[in-house]
Amino acid sequence: MKVFKTDSEVFDILHKEFSDFVLGTETVPLYEASDRICARDIEANIDVPHFDKSTVDGYAVRCQKTFSANDENPAVFDLIGEVKTGEIPDFKIQEGQAAKIFTGGAVPEGADAVVMLENTVEQEGRVFVFKPARPNENILKKGEDVGKGCTVVKKYQRLRAPQIGVLAAVGQKEVEVFSRLKVGIISTGDEIIMQDQPLEGAKIYDVNSYTLYSALKQEYAVPKLYGIVKDDYEALVGILSRAVSENDVVLISGGSSVGTYDNTLKAIQSLDEAIILVDGISIKPGKPTIIAKAGNKAVFGLPGHPVSCLFIFKFFVKKLFDILLHQQDTAGGKVLARLKSGFAASSGRTEFVFVKLIYSDEILAEPLYGKSGSINLLNNASGYVKIEATRTGLKPGDLVEVVLL
Amino acid sequence: MKVFKTDSEVFDILHKEFSDFVLGTETVPLYEASDRICARDIEANIDVPHFDKSTVDGYAVRCQKTFSANDENPAVFDLIGEVKTGEIPDFKIQEGQAAKIFTGGAVPEGADAVVMLENTVEQEGRVFVFKPARPNENILKKGEDVGKGCTVVKKYQRLRAPQIGVLAAVGQKEVEVFSRLKVGIISTGDEIIMQDQPLEGAKIYDVNSYTLYSALKQEYAVPKLYGIVKDDYEALVGILSRAVSENDVVLISGGSSVGTYDNTLKAIQSLDEAIILVDGISIKPGKPTIIAKAGNKAVFGLPGHPVSCLFIFKFFVKKLFDILLHQQDTAGGKVLARLKSGFAASSGRTEFVFVKLIYSDEILAEPLYGKSGSINLLNNASGYVKIEATRTGLKPGDLVEVVLL
Structure with a gap:
């Protein structure tokens, strides 16, 4: 019997196999x-800054004279000039002298503080300062923000x-x-057609090429489409080889039915230096996922169901990207939310439940239900919540982490 | 004395003035x-789907015969054919008949359920079913997922x-x-130079053009740079008029010093049909922000300090975008985190504190301090936390919403 990997085993395999990947x-x-x-x-x-810089509009002074200043007894300075913003002043400040200065201006030599305009009055060539100023007050020293080196x-x-x-x-x-990651996209299945073909018989329009292309753009990758391949082993091998040679990662979607799945697995196995790393994952949805390495390229066989396909992309393919690009898993695409209603989980596998976020006083997550492969479920889902295999469900009011789709 | 608007008053003004904006x-x-x-x-x-569709690999049958099926007493069906995926079958299912079908296949006329492969055995032209199937089990009915119209x-x-x-x-x-929002970017200030000019005197490199350009890209807008304008009223009026005529929104950064600020305000006032909506906001940082309407265009005078400038962009300019584009404020860029240490807020204004997020067992937010205009603060900040004017600070362990930069 086939042994399914757990999601954390799959993460370990991805780390082990792809951590030494070298990007251009x-x-x-x-x-x-x-x-x-x-x-x-x-x-x-x-x-x-590369000079001592004033962080306010005001007057550059030697501050000692201001130490006892207050509203009744201002410190008085002689105004000797004005600092022209963008230039180093060609004068020095002596005890008892002040120079007008604006935000961003260079503090003249000799001055050790800038008093804010609000705490001063200028009158007939003199500046009255009504508040004490500390040494270096309102000055960003040379290199204080970012030091050279x-x-x-x-x-x-x-x-x-x-x-x-x-x-x-x-x-x-x-x-x-x-360099951006180059990613090839192949859709498979006898029933899949392009949007410019007539919708005959029991054909359906290709969805996964579009969702994967769009999701790859969101991940700053460079997606390339290789079209739709029928359930034909030779055809798939030809296109897959080309896609692998032209990209860092190749995503094949389809293969929920036994025949397509077998074809995909065989075609991947036929690649040069191919190693099947994962063939089936103990999760719901997404069990029939295949992950392989061909030389230094990664190949994913993704489920055909659009919701499962996008989910596996977000959960495992994005994880691979994070490994290849040395990115920490960040919270940029996650939201903490409170569950609006509970749900049971009974598969014994790690389960992922799609939820719709509702923004009220706090953020609520409403679990969504839909038959396998529902497109509408995809449209309504804001993200998903993970439930460990050991848990039997979640209760209303539980705080959950929603990973945004 | 100048009356400063509160942040919520500014939001109201933006809603009132720009809600009827019509995008191409x-x-x-x-x-x-x-x-x-x-x-x-x-x-x-x-x-x-546009046909009744099987969601599993298995056999299409009339299910009534399975109702009493179990491991000891399977229901037995005659296998009459196989549904070719992508095609509507040319046969019908009668009582007691079964047809092999794969995931995505069209359920033949006459069948009312699909039994999963796992619950069957096929032998010599007969199919043994070991579990009861309900009507419509494993069938996605025509239009059930998305109905026409x-x-x-x-x-x-x-x-x-x-x-x-x-x-x-x-x-x-x-x-x-x-259409994407077109946004013009103007940097002002005698001390600001481009990165290809020599760093002489007390000049500094332009930062805001870069941060605004990058932040606009992240918001899917189309940024256009109009370069750096010295503190010269006529020059600013010329470039500003052109930028307003060529864009939906214009962002002028600079103007922290009194002279530059006055120039910016006068230049905005000189525009056709100009109305100054906001001149100063009772927040920290970002007090000297100007918001104006010129015809159906919006013009922002943003603070010159890079951190304040980017913050005002994220807080008010993005708000305007949400109004122009009819977008709800979503949580895509927000994270709930626990404060690592507390801080005091005493300005009497609404304060925004920059924090660094630390991902441990839970997400921690560490408040950052830096002198006004610090570049390094900008680099370390993951996002910011809002503190209402009525509060005097936040305590360690408080759960806060961090808006990501």
């Missing part, structure tokens, strides 16, 4: 680097708006990132 | 529709993998979506 890199303009993954540690070539972005870090901002701040115009 | 539409291939917003209700032109995707619905799958299932090859 490319250099892209910083503007276009959003959501790409940094290919090396990047050090700051400059101090940020510090690592600002790490290898494998995903570049989002904040990281791109930091790279801009240290003067980077471009950045070396890992 | 365009028709795109379904493959390319990921993350676009559907421009009209889409009805199914076909039933899904049903709305499958609604106007304003964001098209993600599941929705694209549903549209594929009903045979759509393309879909009408709303």
Whole structure:
């Protein structure tokens, strides 16, 4: 009898088999680097700021004179000039002198604090300061924010708006990132047709090519479609070989029926250096999943049912991507929600229940039910909840983690 | 004295002023529709499935004969044929007859259930069924999943993998979506330079153009850069007018110092049909934010500090996008986390504290501190937590909602 792997065994296999995968890199303009993954540690070539910088509008002074200042007894300074924003002032501040300065301006030599405009009055060449100022108050010292030589972005870090901002701040115009994962998509099944073919007999339109293509775009991969292959071993072998040679990962969907499944398994086995890593997973849905390695390429045989297919993509294929790209599993696509109603789980396998999120005072998750392969279930599901094989269900009011689809 | 608006007043103003905005539409291939917003209700032109469909591998039968079947006393059927997947069978099932059928196959006329392969034995032209089957068991009836004429995707619905799958299932090859929002980006300030200029004097590299460009990409908008404008009223008016004429929304960053701020405000006021809706918001950070309407275009004056600038984008500009695109504020970018340490809030304004998320057994949020304008703070922040003006802080262990940056 076939031995099914558990979901955590499958994760271990993916880690073991694909952790040493080496991705290519490319250099892209910083503007276009959003959501790409940094290919090396990047050090700051400059101090940020590279001068002592005022963080407010006000007056640069030596602060000691302000220590006893209050509303009745202001400290008085002679106004000797104004700092032109963007330039290093060509004057020095002496005891008892003040210079007007704006946010971002360079603090003149000799000054050790900037007093905020709100706490001053300027009159006839003199500045009255009504509050004490501490040394370095409202000054960002040279290199205080980012020191020259510090690592600002790490290898494998995903570049989002904040990281791109930091790279801009240290003067980077471009950045070396890992190449996007190339992923081939093949749909199989005698009954599957393209949307431009007539809907005859018991044919159905291809759904998985579309959902996988879209889901791959969301994961920043580069999807490539190889069309629909009938239940024909030779045809599948031909297209699969080409797809494997042209991509990092190949996804074959279909194969819920015994014949298509057998074809898919045999075609994968025929690939050069093919090793079948997983043939069946003890989960619901998605039991008939196949995972293989062909050389340094990964091949997935995904269930034909659209909901199961997308779910296996989100749960296992995305896991592989995280391993290949050295990404931590982050909470970006997860939401904590309270179950609106309970449900029973009795399969003895790890079960995944699709839920619809309802945004009220708190976020509610409503379990969805649908016959196997329901398209409508797919449309209504916001995400899924995992129930360990050892549990018999979940109760209304339980707090659950919903992984968004 | 200037009256600052609260954050909820600003939301109300945005709703009132921009709810009747009309977006253009365009028709795109379904493959390319990921993350676009559907421009009209889409009805199914076909039933899904458009035939009675088997959801398992097994045998199609009339089920009444199975009602008393068990391991000792199987119901026995004559095998009369096999359903070819993708075709409507040309035979009928009579009482006592069975036809082999695979997942996705069309249930033959006369049959009212499909018994699973696992519960049968086939021998010498006969099928032994060892378990009772209910009427319609393992059959998805014609139109049961999606009925012809049903709305499958609604106007304003964001098209993600599941929705694209549903549209594929009903045979759509393309879909009408709303045009992406066009957004112009202008950076201002005498001290701001591009990354290809030498870092002289007290100049600093432009950060906000990069962070806004990247954040706009993440929001599926079409960003356009208008470069850096010095503190020169005429120059700003010229570029601003052009940006407003070419975009739906214009973001001007800079203006933390009084002079730049005044310039920005005057330049916005000079636009045709300009109305200043908001001039200062009672929040921390981001107080000096300007929001205006010029005809049917929106113009934002954002703070110059990179962290404040990105925060105001996420909090108010994204809110405007949600209004323009009729999107509900969803939890896609939010995470519930437990505070690692507490912090005090004392400004009397609504405060936003940047936090770093730490993924351990549960998700922890560690408050970050940094001087105003810190780039490093930007880099370390996973998101922010809102503290109402009426609160004086949050305690360690408090459960907080973190909005991801």
